[in-house]
Amino acid sequence: MSVPGPWYLGLAAFLFGIGATGLLVRRNILVMYMCIELMLNAVNLTFVTFSRMLNDLGGQDAVFFVLVVAAAEVVVGLGIIVAIYRRRAGATADDVNSLKG
Amino acid sequence: MSFLAATGLAIGSAWALYGVGTALVLAGALGVVLLRNPVHCALSLVTTIFGIALLFVDQHAYFLAAVQIIVYAGAIVILFLFVIMLLGVDRKEARAPENVRLLVPMALVVGAVAVAELLALARLQYWAAGAKSTTQSLSGPGSDIQKLGQTIFTSYLLPFEMTAALLVIAIVAAVALVRRRSQPPPAPPRKSAGALRHPARAPEAPGAAVRPAATAGAGRSAAAATRSPAAAASTPKTSNETREGRAVS
Numbered sequence: 001m002s003v004p005g006p007w008y009l010g011l012a013a014f015l016f017g018i019g020a021t022g023l024l025v026r027r028n029i030l031v032m033y034m035c036i037e038l039m040l041n042a043v044n045l046t047f048v049t050f051s052r053m054l055n056d057l058g059g060q061d062a063v064f065f066v067l068v069v070a071a072a073e074v075v076v077g078l079g080i081i082v083a084i085y086r087r088r089a090g091a092t093a094d095d096v097n098s099l100k101g
Numbered sequence: 102m103s104f105l106a107a108t109g110l111a112i113g114s115a116w117a118l119y120g121v122g123t124a125l126v127l128a129g130a131l132g133v134v135l136l137r138n139p140v141h142c143a144l145s146l147v148t149t150i151f152g153i154a155l156l157f158v159d160q161h162a163y164f165l166a167a168v169q170i171i172v173y174a175g176a177i178v179i180l181f182l183f184v185i186m187l188l189g190v191d192r193k194e195a196r197a198p199e200n201v202r203l204l205v206p207m208a209l210v211v212g213a214v215a216v217a218e219l220l221a222l223a224r225l226q227y228w229a230a231g232a233k234s235t236t237q238s239l240s241g242p243g244s245d246i247q248k249l250g251q252t253i254f255t256s257y258l259l260p261f262e263m264t265a266a267l268l269v270i271a272i273v274a275a276v277a278l279v280r281r282r283s284q285p286p287p288a289p290p291r292k293s294a295g296a297l298r299h300p301a302r303a304p305e306a307p308g309a310a311v312r313p314a315a316t317a318g319a320g321r322s323a324a325a326a327t328r329s330p331a332a333a334a335s336t337p338k339t340s341n342e343t344r345e346g347r348a349v350s
């Protein structure tokens with residue numbers, strides 16, 4: 001016996017909301033990436049919970065692929081951040097406006 | 102009677118695990134959003150990840166709990182900390198005035214609306230609606246890692262191979278993004294080996310020495326333009342040049 005699924009789904013919704021709010025509020029690009037990780041974790045929790053509620057292994061497979069994609073995304077994103085910091089010191093999200101015409 | 106006591110204990114321990122995991126998850130998430138120092142944010146992210154792994158264990162997804170800790174806490178957060186350390190941004194975020202007025206209240210409203218929408222949509226219909234056990238039954242015989250491996254190598258073989266390609270592409274992209282270009286690319290291949298070994302000295306061939314200055318004067322290569330001060334003085338990249346110099350020093 002374990003905790004009913006809706007408890008996990010509610011927690012995942014709150015975690016996703018906190019991550020989305022942090023993505024909007026914070027100005028440091030690294031912390032914004034961490035907020036994206038929070039949202040991905042919320043979705044992972046939802047997948048595992050649905051997998052248990054529907055007695056289906058596909059949700060856990062989806063979590064597996066989300067983990068791989070998250071790792072690749074972080075690698076490329078941090079490479080972009082390092083390249084930005086090399087060109088200009090102390091870049092927040094407001095400073096990256098070089099594409100402005 | 103003893104069976105009932107054991108069942109009650111199992112239910113109680115499941116709820117206890119859920120409570121601890123929820124506390125860790127919410128505390129870590131609030132720490133990521135609210136703390137000012139990026140290092141503290143990364144450590145709060147580790148707290149959230151451990152809480153999520155606890156909730157995975159509570160739902161009998163043992164393999165995913167282990168992978169969650171290994172991949173997230175062992176690789177991704179370490180990568181964040183390495184980048185923070187490399188760039189030296191482990192100081193408090195400046196509390197500069199926002200470009201957009203009322204940014205924080207608007208963001209709070211958007212987040213609250215998102216949570217309310219998720220909860221309302223989930224309560225309007227059933228929480229989990231759909232066909233059961235279409236991929237494979239979760240409660241069948243065997244451990245969860247064995248069943249996960251079987252489905253990945255049968256039903257999800259093509260996505261699995263595509264993730265392999267994605268990882269290779271990500272590695273190549275990271276190297277290509279971060280690599281410092283020491284020599285201009287159109288150097289002839291027979292001289293490039295010696296030129297790469299001694300990048301600071303003048304190359305033996307006179308043609309290779311003339312070529313970077315020519316490209317910098319033409320303004321075709323941005324990297325060469327920022328390296329050469331004479332060329333940078335004539336271009337509007339002077340502010341970037343001084344900023345880069347300050348960042349290095």
